Amino acid sequence: NAGVTQTPKFQVLKTGQSMTLQCAQDMNHEYMSWYRQDPGMGLRLIHYSVGAGITDQGEVPNGYNVSRSTTEDFPLRLLSAAPSQTSVYFCASSYGGTATDTQYFGPGTRLTVL
């Protein structure tokens, strides 16, 4: 049981480039989410999904796209990278997406946009 996996671990982009951050879980969890963590800001929700085919915006969705074609995978796409998107990105999953369901976080992707 690998839990929540994220790739890549590190990435450097130039302004304007696009890329996809990968997230996968093998726990058959319905709820998956993406957060970004910035110094002095805490974790902020970007997008989330309550099941395959269903996604919605979180607190800071601008500049990011998501899709959920399978239960296991929830990729995050940066459309045109900007320096303001330099951050650590965490993917998380939980069984049912309720307050009593434990959210399991991946190890994170450290992204730098030059």
Place this chain on the structure above:
Amino acid sequence: QKEVEQDPGPLSVPEGAIVSLNCTYSNSAFQYFMWYRQYSRKGPELLMYTYSSGNKEDGRFTAQVDKSSKYISLFIRDSQPSDSATYLCAMSASYNYGGSQGNLIFGKGTKLSVKP
């Protein structure tokens, strides 16, 4: 004013000390409260979950919620060097995540160092 305030520290204590970590919040609709622990360069992991007001104990950890004061605490007894990490509080107004009330709102985290 941010919805959730948490002193970032750093907080340094000797091994064996009792540690008190706190968060205040402004949204009276919050009723689900969590504490996460995050080791350096790792993802957060859930430590404690509490619903509404009251105390909850799990081994050396005790979580307290005072909704009348909009104040939550995490106490660590007999602190160990392995407790050195950043502690994040998080809270939600809704049982179901999602929508305007259901997103988890995190504090900035308090960095704790326990010295041997």
